[in-house]
Amino acid sequence: MGIVERRLTVTEEAGLHARPAAAFAQAAALAAAEVTVARADAGQEARHVPARSVLSLLSLNIRRGDEIVLRASGEDAAGALDTLARIAAPA
Secondary structure, X not given: OOEEEEEEEOOOOOOOOHHHHXXXXXXXXXXXXXXXXXXXXXXXXXXXXXXXXXXXXXXXXXXXXXXXXEEEEOOXXXXXXXXXHHHHOOO
């Protein structure tokens, strides 16, 4: 199984702070896939943190309008990214 990657713009009003970060981490913890998150604007120097860690997500200081990169590997990686994208970028 390879790595699935998705780049998206955060549209959640609060970004990935407090409650949205907790919901994001809980959803990631339920996924069979291993998922990481990074700020897209960091380029090659991007720090990928585990999506299951609220503190790690908060350390990225992701706000509404920021672009992030989600990477997943393992069972149902694409499904995990779909779920997390709905939290970070609700329609």
